[in-house]
Amino acid sequence: MPWHIQGRTLGEGLEVVRCDENLSFDFAHFEELLKNNPNAFVSVTHISNAFGKIHNIKAICELAHKYEAVVMIDGAQSLAHTKIDLQDIDADFFAISAHKTFGPTGVGAIYVKEKYLKDLKPYQTGGATIDQVDFEKSTLLDSPYKFEAGTQNIAGIIGFAEALEYLNHVGYENIEAIEKDVYHYLDEELRKIPDIEFYNDIKDSIGSRSFNIKGLIHDDIGILVDKMKIALRVGHHCAQPIMKQLGIKGTIRVSLAFYNDYKDVDALITALKKAISMLK
């Protein structure tokens, strides 16, 4: 969407890296695109919101930098699940979102490599961003002030900081170990459900598991399990292009965090089986 708003269309300033049948990032195609598009700006998600697929962003940055491309990583889905070392990854930009990381809504953060800060223009101006202004010209303060127009979301920022403290308190080692374990259990239990269809394996995935039940519409399942107090999301998950590529309208998506346990998975499976039996 942001590229379309800029007036870029497929083949005209916008290229899309392919994925294979397991939804893995196609590095060969990526390299071909980098060769054909010098000074590219690469935007890629760290973990796919629709399928939980983890992209090897370190390798993506390394390859992109070889062709002097700049890389922006969307880490909105990853910060709650995995430790992120930006020095090691060497990303140029990395965005995070509070409400996907146990924090309040309406606040996020972006990491920008220092060398890009000076030339980066704010998308909006306002109070506390200005150095000098008169009718001829105006100059902005240095970063971060030039990016922080007007009154900040103070409560949101304090809440976000607390959420990050909480994550550090729990510890990423614990988070990763618990999630991996429960995620594997979820996959095992889901696979026992007849007529279930997956679109990727869980080798390089975490957090979300997306699937369909053959012959049923995901919407119906979503409504019924909701009534059984199971919160999951059904639909295209704002990822319509990949749904189109897979020839489906959407999926049933289960999302796990470190506070979920085997009992939660068991309750989900019971609700799913009940919903399926009602619909078939």
Next chain:
Amino acid sequence: MSNIEARVEEIKEDLDFFEDELQKYEYIIDLGKKLEPLDEKHKVPANLVHGCTSQVWLICEQKDGKLYFYGTSDAIIVKGLVYMILQIFSNSTVEELKEVDMDIVHELKLAEVITPNRQSGVIGMIKKIKEFAQNA
């Protein structure tokens, strides 16, 4: 009480019978299973109902001064809602349909059962039915 109001009352009574939400859904699903299949040739974009999160097709046939509606959906629960709407409005005269001035979603207490998105789908179906009546 008009024919349409009487049919709404009947469905309301049936729905009110179930206190448990899941049982209500089971009932709606069973209604959907009773829906006559719609010929594939009618499943075209022109017959789609706007406002539905799932696909709903609706067609109209005029016979002996009355309008008859046929429809279906790709989602099973929505099929049940389609069945209810067809039960209420099909087999009515144009005048009866034009006179309808009731909030069906409110009358059937559908807000307690279905999400606002699906409520707007039901409203979309009723709107299309009224359009058929206006143009008949």
